[in-house]
Amino acid sequence: MKFGKEFxxxxxxxxxxxxxxxxxxxxxxxxxxxxxxxxxxxxTMATTTTTTTKGALNRRASLYRAFxxxxxxxxxxxxxxxxxxxxxxxxxxxxxxxxxxYQTMFLMSGEEGGEFELLFFRRLDDEFNxxxxxxxxxxxxxxxxxDELSKQMNALTALRIKxxxxxxxxxxxxxxxxxxxxxxxxxxxxxxxxxxxxxxxxHMDVIQETEMSNEEEMKEIDDRHFRPAPLDVLxxxxxxxxxxxxxxxxxxxxxxxxxxxxFSKQELRTAEEKITQAFVEFYRKLRLLKSYCFxxxxxxxxxxxxxxxxTLRNASKTYLQxxxxxxxGSSDEVTKLMGRVEDTYVKHFANGNRRKGLKTLxxxxxxxxxxxxxxxxxxxxxSIALIVAIIVSIxxxxxxxxxxxxxxxxxxxxxxxxxxxxxxxxxxxxxNVFFWKRYRVNFSFIxxxxxxxxxGYREVLLLSSGLSLLALAGVISHLDMEMDPRTKSFRTLxxxxxxxxxxxxxxxxxxxxxxxxxxxxxxxxxxVFHCVCAPLxxxxxxxxxxxxxxxxxxxxxxxxxxxxxxxxxxxxxxxSNTCEESEVYKVLYIVVAIIPYxxxxxxxxxxxxxxxxxAHGLNGLKxxxxxxxxxIRTIYSHQKQKTKTWLxxxxxxxGIATMTSTYWDIVIDxxxxxxxxxxxxxxxxxxxxxxxxxxxxxxxxxxxxxxxMQQVLGIQTVPFLHKTALVAVVASLEIIRRGIWNFFRSVFxx
Numbered sequence: 158m159k160f161g162k163e164f165x166x167x168x169x170x171x172x173x174x175x176x177x178x179x180x181x182x183x184x185x186x187x188x189x190x191x192x193x194x195x196x197x198x199x200x201t202m203a204t205t206t207t208t209t210t211k212g213a214l215n216r217r218a219s220l221y222r223a224f225x226x227x228x229x230x231x232x233x234x235x236x237x238x239x240x241x242x243x244x245x246x247x248x249x250x251x252x253x254x255x256x257x258x259y260q261t262m263f264l265m266s267g268e269e270g271g272e273f274e275l276l277f278f279r280r281l282d283d284e285f286n287x288x289x290x291x292x293x294x295x296x297x298x299x300x301x302x303x304d305e306l307s308k309q310m311n312a313l314t315a316l317r318i319k320x321x322x323x324x325x326x327x328x329x330x331x332x333x334x335x336x337x338x339x340x341x342x343x344x345x346x347x348x349x350x351x352x353x354x355x356x357x358x359x360h361m362d363v364i365q366e367t368e369m370s371n372e373e374e375m376k377e378i379d380d381r382h383f384r385p386a387p388l389d390v391l392x393x394x395x396x397x398x399x400x401x402x403x404x405x406x407x408x409x410x411x412x413x414x415x416x417x418x419x420f421s422k423q424e425l426r427t428a429e430e431k432i433t434q435a436f437v438e439f440y441r442k443l444r445l446l447k448s449y450c451f452x453x454x455x456x457x458x459x460x461x462x463x464x465x466x467x468t469l470r471n472a473s474k475t476y477l478q479x480x481x482x483x484x485x486g487s488s489d490e491v492t493k494l495m496g497r498v499e500d501t502y503v504k505h506f507a508n509g510n511r512r513k514g515l516k517t518l519x520x521x522x523x524x525x526x527x528x529x530x531x532x533x534x535x536x537x538x539x540s541i542a543l544i545v546a547i548i549v550s551i552x553x554x555x556x557x558x559x560x561x562x563x564x565x566x567x568x569x570x571x572x573x574x575x576x577x578x579x580x581x582x583x584x585x586x587x588x589n590v591f592f593w594k595r596y597r598v599n600f601s602f603i604x605x606x607x608x609x610x611x612x613g614y615r616e617v618l619l620l621s622s623g624l625s626l627l628a629l630a631g632v633i634s635h636l637d638m639e640m641d642p643r644t645k646s647f648r649t650l651x652x653x654x655x656x657x658x659x660x661x662x663x664x665x666x667x668x669x670x671x672x673x674x675x676x677x678x679x680x681x682x683x684x685v686f687h688c689v690c691a692p693l694x695x696x697x698x699x700x701x702x703x704x705x706x707x708x709x710x711x712x713x714x715x716x717x718x719x720x721x722x723x724x725x726x727x728x729x730x731x732x733s734n735t736c737e738e739s740e741v742y743k744v745l746y747i748v749v750a751i752i753p754y755x756x757x758x759x760x761x762x763x764x765x766x767x768x769x770x771x772a773h774g775l776n777g778l779k780x781x782x783x784x785x786x787x788x789i790r791t792i793y794s795h796q797k798q799k800t801k802t803w804l805x806x807x808x809x810x811x812g813i814a815t816m817t818s819t820y821w822d823i824v825i826d827x828x829x830x831x832x833x834x835x836x837x838x839x840x841x842x843x844x845x846x847x848x849x850x851x852x853x854x855x856x857x858x859x860x861x862x863x864x865x866m867q868q869v870l871g872i873q874t875v876p877f878l879h880k881t882a883l884v885a886v887v888a889s890l891e892i893i894r895r896g897i898w899n900f901f902r903s904v905f906x907x
Contacts, residue, residue, distance in 0.1 A: 160459050167452055169445050170597045170844065175291040176449070177284045177456045183463070185280060189273045190467045196269065244472040245278065247479040258286040259479065265470075274468065281460070281476075288453045289485050295446050296490055299439075303494055306432075306439060310501070313432050320425045429506070433517075436502050437608070440518045443495045454486060520608055529615050536622035543629035550636060561637075561732075566881045568723060568732045569635065572655035574885050575716035576628035576662075581889055582710065583621035585896025590614040592900050596844050600903070604699045610676040620674075624662070631658050652729045659720060688756050692763035701760050707753035709895035711787070712888035714749045718742070747791045754784045772825075779817050786814040819862045823855050827901045830855075854897055861894035 161179055168176055246262040261278040265271055457480050461473035480486050499511075499518060507514030551557060591614040593600045601611035631654045637647060665673055667682070684703045687694040694700065722742055727734030736742045761777030764770070789810050793803040823829050828840045829851060835841050839851050864887055 160456075164452060164456055166597075167448070168597070169449065172291070172445075172449060174842065175288065177288055177453050177460075178280075179456050179460065182277065182280055182284065182460050185273065185277045186460070186463055186467055189270065189277065192270045192273055193467070243475070244470045245475055247476060249483075258282070259289075259483065261476070277464065281457075285457065285480070285483075285485075289483060292446075292450060292453075292485055292488075295449075296488065299443060299446065299494065300490070302439060302442075303498075306435060309432055309435065310505070313428050313505075316425055316428055320422060433502075433506050436498065436506070437518060438602070440495065440498050440502070441602075443491055443498065444519075447491050447495070450485060450491070454480060517608075523609065523613065525613075525615070529619055533615060533619040533622045536619070536626045540622060540625045540629055543626070543633055547629065547633050547636070550633065554636075556636065564732045568727075568729075568734060569655070570881055570885075571716050571719045572723070573628060573632055573635075574888075575713055575720070576624060576658065577885070578710060578713040578716070578888060578892060579662075580621050580625045580628070581892050582706070582896075583617055583624070585892060585899070587614040587617035587621065588896060589899045589903070590617060593903060598903055603903075604702070605697070606680065607676055610674075610680075612674060612677050616674065627658060627661070631655060647730060647732060649730060652732070656720070656724055688760075691756050692759040695767075696760045696764050701757065704753065704756045704760060706895060706899075708757060708783075709891045711750045711753060711891075712884060714752065715746060718745055718749050743795050746795075747788055750787050750791060751784045754780045754787065758784065776821070776825075779814075779821055782810065782814045782817055786810040815862050819859055822858055822898055826898065827851075827854075851901075854901055857897065858894060861890050864890050 161183065164176075164179055244264055246264065247259060248262070249259050250257040259282055261282050263271070263275045263278050266275045458473070458477055461476050465471060465473045499515065502518055503509060503511045503514035507517070556562065590600065590612070594614070601608075604611075635651055635654050637651060666678055668675070668678070680699075681703075684699050687697075687700045688704045688707065691700070691704070719736065722736040722739070723729060723734050726739075727736065758777050758780040761773045761780065765773040765777065786807075789803070790807045793799070793807040796803060830838055831840050832838060836843055836848060839848060843851070845851070
């Protein structure tokens with residue numbers, strides 16, 4: 158792989174603009190090369206003669222120079238540096254006694270084509286100074302964060318002493334909690350109930366120093382003579398031990414007074430979990446900063462070597478010496494800080510086991526299992542085979558013209574369409590995960606997945622292909638269109654297949670055992686519960702992201718409602734139901750449809766109250782307009798006698814909701830249609846290098862939004878059979894639009 162592609166692939170996307178613009182400098186070198194190749198032909202003879210003569214003279218003169226010695230230790234005073242080959246001079250501009258930007262003086266600008274090389278060094282200086290300023294800024298930030306993390310560690314240490322109530326072993330047993338001191342020494346002991354609940358003193362668990370050197374062991378012995386730290390730091394600390402719950406939210410509304418610390422074990426565990434996570438993320442940032450420094454140094458080395466190769470000069474040595482002596486190449490603050498973070502984490506959170514601690518701080522990439530690839534390929538192949546078999550069976554048995562086709566589309570098709578919506582959404586999510594990884598979007602950290610438990614696109618494809626295989630197997634076994642002439646009903650076991658499939662899916666989802674990605678399933682269940690209880694829970698990114706996904710699954714919720722009506726009050730043995738005639742069903746048909754939009758509406762209201770940002774209020778109005786559109790449109794569709802008034806209201810509300818949602822998606826969420834952008838009508842930073850992808854996404858988003866609005870105007874003009882199929886098609890298009898929205902929203906916001 159060429160260095161340019163490898164360099165771009167290893168960039169941190171959030172810092173992409175701060176890296177050296179390798180391709181721009183490389184393009185200038187190409188201009189220099191083209192100029193030299195163009196002017197090389199007519200000067201071949203003269204250049205060769207001159208070079209030969211000069212080379213001979215240089216060789217003869219070198220015979221009379223002072224000998225420097227075989228080991229370079231002997232350097233006579235009379236030996237002077239030969240400056241004939243110097244091409245550049247690099248110096249740092251002093252600004253108020255502080256080292257400022259670096260400037261390169263090109264000494265050969267008078268030569269033919271020297272203006273191209275002069276431009277190259279100007280751009281090179283600009284890129285180096287940009288990288289240097291960014292690196293200095295980030296180092297200052299991490300140093301401040303390190304100070305803040307140190308304060309939090311002091312508070313954690315004080316809390317440990319307050320909770321464990323330790324004493325120092327020695328001549329006299331000194332109770333630190335009573336004296337108001339804390340310590341990190343391993344010679345401390347803490348109290349806990351023993352002998353039937355009596356309080357007694359015991360030693361702390363022996364620290365497993367499995368990989369400590371002799372110096373570290375001596376340091377541990379010397380730590381017994383520690384200097385205690387005061388516990389009054391706890392007077393300024395508040396630990397959010399109680400998770401954000403509906404009861405806690407209501408309590409905070411009724412009573413706003415701040416509760417005091419109770420110094421319980423739960424508080425200590427919560428504080429340790431938070432500090433541990435902070436250490437892991439801080440160490441990750443340090444690793445990214447170190448990688449940023451190394452990659453840029455390597456890029457400057459590569460580009461200078463290319464310059465030497467094209468121009469036949471020797472300028473890289475001088476410039477790279479400057480890079481090594483600069484803050485970028487000589488600073489070791491990040492490396493030292495990483496070492497201190499490692500030592501602190503190993504001592505306080507890994508029980509002295511360095512291997513265990515570094516395994517947490519430096520997570521290894523997940524190993525791709527071949528069986529997962531094989532299984533989702535196998536399931537996908539079987540699903541495609543079943544789709545072909547269903548199509549052949551329909552044509553061979555001429556089922557489209559059978560008498561029971563209307564009953565099937567009204568009663569059976571909505572049952573299986575639920576699984577189709579879920580599988581399609583999972584396929585779109587798998588595509589999102591694939592592109593997030595390709596464009597280095599750290600989605601696992603953004604969504605707060607537990608380290609190493611996030612699902613890759615292969616795992617999501619495995620689940621979706623497995624579900625599609627089960628659903629299609631149920632469909633092909635459920636293609637009977639005619640009743641049994643003797644019993645005047647359909648077979649009971651066959652008619653219960655959709656219900657069995659639904660029970661299997663729900664059982665797997667709520668299975669408490671560690672099977673089929675339990676961590677991811679429980680994470681999904683927790684987020685769904687937070688969405689249902691909105692706005693009583695604090696709105697986090699996973700919660701409102703999931704709520705946005707639910708807005709594209711309105712028809713899936715209606716299918717669930719139909720399951721209850723069909724198997725609860727319908728005659729499934731005869732494939733008949735009276736759901737459309739029930740007023741309760743019609744009301745719930747509206748309520749179920751607006752629930753996802755209502756969740757997003759109340760989430761926006763809570764964020765508006767907490768963050769005081771009017772953008773959340775406007776976003777809430779957008780969802781409220783969608784609620785009005787869905788409600789009026791559904792009322793109009795259930796009317797037996799269509800009136801123009803309701804048609805106009807449905808068309809107007811749907812039009813307003815469509816225009817506001819489309820504008821918000823493209824301009825606010827995606828950040829496009831910026832006429833002052835460097836990329837016409839897009840945005841300045843493009844993660845996807847092909848601009849046509851953004852234009853196509855905007856057009857496709859508008860088309861799919863119009864298809865959503867078409868349900869109001871065109872869905873009532875076709876027969877009922879086609880209406881059922883059209884509803885499924887429009888719902889599927891909305892799921893596809895949501896998948897496209899996910900990707901472009903993530904690469905803009907994340």
